[in-house]
Amino acid sequence: QVQLVESGGGLVQAGGSLRLSCVASGRTFALYTMGWFRQAPGKERELVATIRWSIGNTYYADSVKGRFTISRDNAKNTVYLQMNSLKPEDTAVYFCAATRSVFITTHSAYEYWGQGTQVTVSA
Numbered sequence: 588q589v590q591l592v593e594s595g596g597g598l599v600q601a602g603g604s605l606r607l608s609c610v611a612s613g614r615t616f617a618l619y620t621m622g623w624f625r626q627a628p629g630k631e632r633e634l635v636a637t638i639r640w641s642i643g644n645t646y647y648a649d650s651v652k653g654r655f656t657i658s659r660d661n662a663k664n665t666v667y668l669q670m671n672s673l674k675p676e677d678t679a680v681y682f683c684a685a686t687r688s689v690f691i692t693t694h695s696a697y698e699y700w701g702q703g704t705q706v707t708v709s710a
Contacts, residue, residue, distance in 0.1 A: 588613050589611075589612070589613035589614050589685075589699050590610075590611070590612045590613050590701075591609055591610070591611055591683045591684065591685065591699055591700060591701035592609065592610045592612075592701055592702070593607060593608065593609050593681065593682065593683050593701040593702065593703060593704040594607070594608050594610075594704060595607040595608050595704060596680075596681060596704030596705045596706045597705075597706070597707070598707045598708075598709065599673055599706075599707070599708055599709070600708070600709050601673060601674055601675055601708055601709065601710055602672060602673065603673050603708070604669070604670060604671045604672075604673065605670045605673065605706060606667055606668070606669050606670070607623070607667065607668040607670070607681055607683075607704060607706075608665055608666070608667055609621070609623075609665065609666045609667075609668075609683030609701060610663070610664060610665050611664045611665070611666070611683075611685065612664060616640050616664070616685060617640055617641050618640070618641065618687055619639075619640050619685045619686060619687055620637050620638065620639045620640070620685070620686050620687075620688075620691045621637065621638050621639075621640055621657075621659065621666045621683065621684070621685050622634060622635075622636070622637040622638075622683070622684045622685070622686065622691065622694075622697060623635040623636050623637075623657060623666075623668045623681060623682070623683060623684075624681070624682045624684060624694055624697075625677075625679035625680065625681045625682070625706075626679055626680050626682070626703075627678060627679040627680075630679075632682070632694050633648065634648055634692050634694065635647070635648055635651055635655065635668065635681070636648065636651065636655055636656075636657040636668060637657065637691045637692075638657045638658065638659055638666060640659060640661075640666075643658075643659065645657050646691065646692070650676075651670075651677075654670065654671050654672045654673075655668060655669065655670050655671070656668070656669040656671075657669075666683060668681070670706070673706075673708045674708060675708045675709065675710045676708075677706060677708050678706060678707050678708050679706060680703040680704065680705050680706075681703060681704050681705075681706050682700055682701055682702075682703045683700070683701040684697035684698075684699060684700045684701070685697060685698060685699040686698055686699075
């Protein structure tokens with residue numbers, strides 16, 4: 588079965604960095620776009636970044652441009668989210684997801700989801 592397993596979350600001070608990982612298994616993801624979403628308490632789930640597995644083109648939400656970088660390692664079937672210059676407003680549960688849809692900015696288009704990893708940024 589398909590599994591997306593996130594790791595790398597934790598507690599960090601504002602201005603610090605974290606790298607999230609998402610290991611994908613159970614099928615070939617070459618035709619998929621992988622996305623990182625986040626959800627803070629009381630807020631809707633929002634898209635952070637996406638990467639098309641086959642050709643590597645990326646998309647970023649305005650709120651993270653210049654601070655976050657999404658990448659993938661084909662050999663390890665892993666997608667990463669490098670988060671730098673973290674702010675308290677980045678605090679959320681971060682989810683990895685996969686879609687074959689062209690509607691990559693819409694969370695309902697994503698077929699597979701990980702369980703999430705908590706990121707907490709203290710002021």
